[in-house]
Amino acid sequence: MTTTTPPAITTATDEPPVRKVRRAFSSPLASVAVVILAVLWTVPVLGLFVTSLRPKADVASSGWWTVFSHPHFTLSNYNTVLFKGGYNVNSGLAPYIVNSLAITIPATIIPIILASMAAYVLAWVRFKGSDAIFFTIFALQVVPLQMSLVPLLQLYSGGAHIGGITVIPALHLHGSLAEVWLSHTMFSLPLAVFLLHNFISQLPESVIEAARVDGASHLRVYRSIVLPLSMPAIASFAIFQFLWVWNDLLVSLTFAAKTTAAQPLTAQLQQLTGSFGSHLELLTAGAFVSIIIPMIVFFSLQRYFVKGMLAGSVKG
Amino acid sequence: MKSNFVAVAAIGTAALLTVTACSSSKGGGGSQSKTTATVSAACAPYKDYLGHSGKTVTMFGSILSPESDSLNKSWAAFEKCTGIKISYTGSNDFESQLPVQVQGGSAPNLAIIPQPGLLAQMVKTGQVKAPPAGTVANEANWNAAWKSYGSVNGTFYAAPMSANMKSLVWYSPKLFAAKGYTIPTTWAQLMSLSAKIAADGVKPWCGGIGSGTATGWPATDWVEEAVLGTYGGQVYDDWISHKVKFTDPKIEAAMKTVASYMQNPAWVNGGIGGVKSIATTTFQDAGVPITKGTCGMLQQASFYEAQWPKGTTVSPTGDVFAFYLPAVNSSISTPVEGGGEFVTAFSSDPATQAVQNYLSSPEWADSRIKVAPGWVSANEKVDQSLYTDPIDKISAKYLADSSATFRFDASDAMPAAVGSGAEWKAMTEWFGSGKSIDAVAKEIDAAWPN
Numbered sequence: 033m034t035t036t037t038p039p040a041i042t043t044a045t046d047e048p049p050v051r052k053v054r055r056a057f058s059s060p061l062a063s064v065a066v067v068i069l070a071v072l073w074t075v076p077v078l079g080l081f082v083t084s085l086r087p088k089a090d091v092a093s094s095g096w097w098t099v100f101s102h103p104h105f106t107l108s109n110y111n112t113v114l115f116k117g118g119y120n121v122n123s124g125l126a127p128y129i130v131n132s133l134a135i136t137i138p139a140t141i142i143p144i145i146l147a148s149m150a151a152y153v154l155a156w157v158r159f160k161g162s163d164a165i166f167f168t169i170f171a172l173q174v175v176p177l178q179m180s181l182v183p184l185l186q187l188y189s190g191g192a193h194i195g196g197i198t199v200i201p202a203l204h205l206h207g208s209l210a211e212v213w214l215s216h217t218m219f220s221l222p223l224a225v226f227l228l229h230n231f232i233s234q235l236p237e238s239v240i241e242a243a244r245v246d247g248a249s250h251l252r253v254y255r256s257i258v259l260p261l262s263m264p265a266i267a268s269f270a271i272f273q274f275l276w277v278w279n280d281l282l283v284s285l286t287f288a289a290k291t292t293a294a295q296p297l298t299a300q301l302q303q304l305t306g307s308f309g310s311h312l313e314l315l316t317a318g319a320f321v322s323i324i325i326p327m328i329v330f331f332s333l334q335r336y337f338v339k340g341m342l343a344g345s346v347k348g
Numbered sequence: 349m350k351s352n353f354v355a356v357a358a359i360g361t362a363a364l365l366t367v368t369a370c371s372s373s374k375g376g377g378g379s380q381s382k383t384t385a386t387v388s389a390a391c392a393p394y395k396d397y398l399g400h401s402g403k404t405v406t407m408f409g410s411i412l413s414p415e416s417d418s419l420n421k422s423w424a425a426f427e428k429c430t431g432i433k434i435s436y437t438g439s440n441d442f443e444s445q446l447p448v449q450v451q452g453g454s455a456p457n458l459a460i461i462p463q464p465g466l467l468a469q470m471v472k473t474g475q476v477k478a479p480p481a482g483t484v485a486n487e488a489n490w491n492a493a494w495k496s497y498g499s500v501n502g503t504f505y506a507a508p509m510s511a512n513m514k515s516l517v518w519y520s521p522k523l524f525a526a527k528g529y530t531i532p533t534t535w536a537q538l539m540s541l542s543a544k545i546a547a548d549g550v551k552p553w554c555g556g557i558g559s560g561t562a563t564g565w566p567a568t569d570w571v572e573e574a575v576l577g578t579y580g581g582q583v584y585d586d587w588i589s590h591k592v593k594f595t596d597p598k599i600e601a602a603m604k605t606v607a608s609y610m611q612n613p614a615w616v617n618g619g620i621g622g623v624k625s626i627a628t629t630t631f632q633d634a635g636v637p638i639t640k641g642t643c644g645m646l647q648q649a650s651f652y653e654a655q656w657p658k659g660t661t662v663s664p665t666g667d668v669f670a671f672y673l674p675a676v677n678s679s680i681s682t683p684v685e686g687g688g689e690f691v692t693a694f695s696s697d698p699a700t701q702a703v704q705n706y707l708s709s710p711e712w713a714d715s716r717i718k719v720a721p722g723w724v725s726a727n728e729k730v731d732q733s734l735y736t737d738p739i740d741k742i743s744a745k746y747l748a749d750s751s752a753t754f755r756f757d758a759s760d761a762m763p764a765a766v767g768s769g770a771e772w773k774a775m776t777e778w779f780g781s782g783k784s785i786d787a788v789a790k791e792i793d794a795a796w797p798n
Contacts, residue, residue, distance in 0.1 A: 182451045285445055
C-alpha cells in the first residue's frame with residue numbers, strides 16, 4: 033500500500049485524526065467497555081461448552097449455570113461424537129472433517145483465482161464496457177442464493193437449452209463434490225470481484241506502468257505484481273470464504289445430499305441429534321469439534337485480516 | 349514473491365487433484381460391492397426380483413440412525429441375492445430438500461414420504477411414477493384407508509412402509525398398581541380416573557409441545573384424537589379437505605374437550621408447572637415426571653418409547669406402559685389415529701420397481717420386524733407373532749385391525765401451510781399465551797391456501 037500524507041486538516045490540537053481516534057479507544061473507560069462486551073459475547077459460547085461436557089440427563093433437567101454449584105462433568109459426548117458415532121454418523125465425525133476440507137479448500141481457491149484475474153482486468157485493462165461489467169457483477173450481490181438453488185440444480189442435471197439448441201450440456205456431476213465447488217464459486221464471485229477490484233485498483237499506477245513499459249504481458253503483471261501486492265485483500269477474502277463454506281449447510285444439502293459419504297461436517301452435525309431430536313446433547317460437543325479448523329485458519333491468517341478489512345473501504 | 353505464488357498455486361493444484369482423486373475413488377467403491385446373483389436356497393424368496401444385478405437405487409427419506417441402520421439391515425439379504433444396491437440417505441430436512449431436488453431435476457429414485465400432503469405436492473410436479481403391478485397387488489394387504497392416503501385424486505401412487513400409532517396414553521403401571529387405579533376403557537372412566545388421581549394429590553396429566561421449529565405438533569395430535577373420537581371418520585375427512593373449517597362448532601367443541609383436561613389447572617402440568625409450561629416443555633421431556641411419580645398420564649404416540657430415560661422398563665408391569673386412548677363418543681368404532689411413510693417412485697426403471705415391489709411385500713415387513721423392535725407395519729399379512737416389544741404389539745393390534753376407524757394424522761394430510769405451519773403456531777399460542785379457542789380456530793382458517 034502507498035503511504036500517503038494525510039491532507040492538511042488543521043484541528044484544534046493539531047493532531048492527526050487517526051491518532052486522536054486511537055487515543056480515544058485506548059482510554060481506561062473504553063477498555064472496560066470492551067472487556068464487558070467481550071465477556072457478554074462469550075457467555076453463550078461458554079454455555080455451549082459447559083453443556084457439551086454435561087451428561088444427557090443433566091442437560092435435560094437443569095440449566096448449564098447450575099454446574100457452578102453442582103459440578104458434574106463427562107467427556108462421553110466427545111467420545112461419542114469423535115469415535116463412536118452411531119446416530120446416523122458411522123465411525124464418528126472425523127471422516128466428515130476430511131469431507132469438509134475437500135469441499136472448502138477448492139471452494140476457496142477457485143474463486144480467488146478467478147476473481148483476482150477478473151479484478152485485475154476490470155481495474156487495469158481499459159476496454160469498452162468494463163465499468164458496465166463491473167457494476168453488473170457488483171449488482172449480482174443482491175441476488176439471494178436461495179433464489180438460484182433450483183435453477184442451478186436444473187442446469188447441472190439437464191443443461192441449458194434455448195429453442196432446441198443446447199447452450200450448456202448436462203454436466204452429469206450428480207451429487208459429486210464438483211457440483212458443490214462450482215456452486216460456492218458462483219455464489220462468492222460477485223463479492224470477491226468487488227472486494228479485490230477495489231483493492232487492486234488502488235495499487236500504484238507507476239509500478240504497473242513501469243512493468244508494462246519493460247514489456248511485461250498482462251499475465252506477467254498479474255502474476256508478478258498484482259498478486260503479491262494484493263495478498264492482504266486475498267487473505268481477508270480467503271478467511272471470509274473459508275468460514276462461509278465451512279459453515280454452509282444449505283448449499284451442501286442441496287448439491288451434495290445424494291450420498292452420505294460426500295456430505296460435509298455441517299450436514300452430519302445436523303443429523304447427529306437423531307430422529308425427533310433425541311440426542312441433543314451430542315450437538316454441543318459436535319459444534320465444538322467443528323469449530324477447531326476455522327479457528328486455526330482464522331488465527332493463522334488474522335494478521336492480514338485487519339489490513340484486508342480496510343481494503344477498498346478508504347481511498348488511500 | 350514470485351516463487352511464493354508459484355508455491356501457493358502448486359499446493360492449490362495438488363489439493364484439487366487429490367480431492368478429485370478421492371471423490372472418484374469413492375464413487376468407484378460403491379459399484380464394486382456387487383455380488384453375482386446365483387439362485388441358491390437362501391435366495392429363493394427373491395427370485396421375483398432378479399435380473400437387475402449391478403444397479404443402484406437411490407432412496408431418500410427422513411429416517412435417521414439408528415432406525416436407518418435397521419432399514420439397511422432389513423434389505424441386506426435382498427441386496428445380496430438380487431445384486432441391486434439400495435443407497436439410502438436420511439435427512440431431518442427431508443421435507444424442504446425433496447421439493448428442491450425434484451424441481452431441480454435430480455430427484456432420488458425412491459423417496460420415503462411421511463406426509464400425504466407432501467405426496468400430493470410431489471404428484472403435482474408430474475414426476476412421480478405410477479407404481480408397478482406388484483406393488484398395486486400388495487396394496488390389498490392394507491386397510492382401505494391406507495390406500496387412500498397413498499393416492500392422490502383417486503390414483504394410487506405410493507405403498508405404505510411403516511406405521512405408528514398415536515392413540516395411546518402413557519402411564520406408570522407401578523403407580524396404578526400401588527393406588528389401585530384400573531385402566532380406563534371409556535372416556536367417562538378416563539375423566540373420572542383423572543379426577544381421582546388429582547384428588548390423591550398427583551396431577552393426572554403432563555404434556556409438552558416444544559419441538560424446535562416444529563413446536564406445537566403434539567397439540568395438533570390431541571385435537572385430532574378428539575375430533576376423530578367424537579365425530580368419526582367422515583367429519584375428520586371433511587376437516588382435512590377443509591369442508592369442515594376449524595371455526596366449525598364441531599371442531600371448536602373438540603378443542604374444548606382437549607382444553608377440559610389438558611388446560612385444566614388442577615390437572616396439568618404434572619411435575620413440571622402450570623398450564624403454560626406445556627408450551628415451553630419439549631415433548632421429549634414431557635413424560636419424565638411419570639417415571640418420578642409426579643404425573644399420572646401422557647397422551648403421546650408409540651414412537652415416544654424411544655424417549656424414556658435410560659433404564660426405564662417399558663412393560664405392563666414395568667416403570668411405564670401405554671393403554672389405548674378410548675373414544676370420546678362410544679358410538680365410534682375403535683378410532684385409531686396413526687402416521688406412516690409412503691414409498692414414492694421418481695423413476696420407472698426395472699431395478700427401482702423391483703425394490704418398490706419388495707418394500708410393499710409382507711416378507712420385507714417381516715424382515716424389518718426381526719431386525720429391531722420399535723417398528724410396526726400396518727400390513728395385515730405380517731406375522732403378528734414376530735413382534736417382541738409390548739408397545740409394538742399393542743400398536744400392531746390396533747393398526748392391523750380391519751374393523752377400526754383408522755385415520756392418518758390430519759396435520760400431515762392437510763396442506764403444509766396449515767398442517768406444519770399455522771396450526772402449530774396457533775396451538776402454541778393457545779397453550780402458551782392462553783389465546784381463546786375461537787381466535788385460534790380463526791387464525792388457522794385464515795392461513796388455509798386457496
